Amino acid sequence: MNPRTFSFIGGDAGSWKVVSNKAVVGEGLSDVAYLNFGLSTTFSSPQTSSSSWILRGVTSNVRYATREEVTELRAKQAGLNRPGALCGVLIPIKKNDAWWALTQDERRAIFEEQSHHTSIGIEYLPAIARQLHHCRDMTESQPFDFLTWFEFHQDDTPHFDSLLARLRKTKEWTFVDREVEIRVINVAAGDSKM
Amino acid sequence: MNPRTFSFIGGDAGSWKVVSNKAVVGEGLSDVAYLNFGLSTTFSSPQTSSSSWILRGVTSNVRYATREEVTELRAKQAGLNRPGALCGVLIPIKKNDAWWALTQDERRAIFEEQSHHTSIGIEYLPAIARQLHHCRDMTESQPFDFLTWFEFHQDDTPHFDSLLARLRKTKEWTFVDREVEIRVINVAAGDSKM
Secondary structure (H helix, E strand, O other): OOOOEEEEEEEOOOOEEEEEEEEEEOOOOOOOOEEEEEEHHHOOOOOHHHEEEEEEEEOOOOOOOOHHHHHHHHHHOOOOOOOOOOEEEEEEEEEOHHHHOOOHHHHHHHHHHHOOHHHHHHHOOOOOEEEEEEOOOOOOOOOOOEEEEEEEOHHHHHHHHHHHHHHHOOOHHHHEEEEEEEEEEEOOOOHHHO | OOOOEEEEEEEOOOOEEEEEEEEEEOOOOOOOOEEEEEEHHHOOOOOOOOEEEEEEEEOOOOOOOOHHHHHHHHHHOOOOOOOOOOEEEEEEEEEOHHHHHOOHHHHHHHHHHHOOHHHHHHHOOOOOEEEEEEOOOOOOOOOOOEEEEEEEOHHHHHHHHHHHHHHHOOOHHHHEEEEEEEEEEEOOOOHHHO
């Protein structure tokens, strides 16, 4: 197993209780009560009886960011699993064929110069932590191209809502064929994380 | 199965007879008599008894080329499986961690502005046909990051040798951690392809 593979397992049990599950563009994902998220190697044999769906993705090298942007991101961003950051959001996205037929310079121009994807995200650091997983080049056919996972403190929910609203108005988002938004609350964290 | 997944199967039988198998950088691949190559979906159940190794990769979107470069490539390049193009070469490559830690602009600058990877390749079109497969973000751990497959007419072998020699002298190649070169001859093509 690729050591950078992560699984998102929707089912009857898990560390994250589902608060909402919304189809934003195209087909949604079936309703589940809980979400489990972690390195795929930690889920040795997911119980198919209690899981409705499994999404997998791999963390990978940056595809668009420049050195200047990465330096700013790293200086400001927070990691996952912070005490108190008990709100999680999973946003699976599939982009259309027109996006993937673009050349590297064309995708970069839409992603950043026209849509300001990275610079908008930086405005919400460190409050909104984020981990991107790529699915497009995995061995199995995947229903999405990307799985983005966010973690933040409940008080920062309005900031997260603002981040989402701004990204969804960009030119980049006109290439989104399918998007789902699943909001969850961490129910496994002990008092030490509150 | 991802419909863009290709398999390279080394073993006792196949459409391509192995002429040479050379470790260029790092560990080689075990000697085999034949190579099979094609969409993974066409190899329903590879005979493990007759296959020594299987490498898999997926064709994907371009990672570095600009619109101008892609337009020139498409105008000049030839497809695979041309009549008479009976020489095949498989070059599996793994790049080091330093390469993957670079940002997109840094990798592009080394790949093209400093190493002229695309512009060198264009000089050998249409004689040398090429198909690139990505392995780094597949679900299973893969021994290589890329599998590049070349096809050409036997008379163009000196041109292919020149292409290889020039690429191996570039700055980009200083990031190559492992490289194998397997040369094969098509033994399945009928007289119509000769």
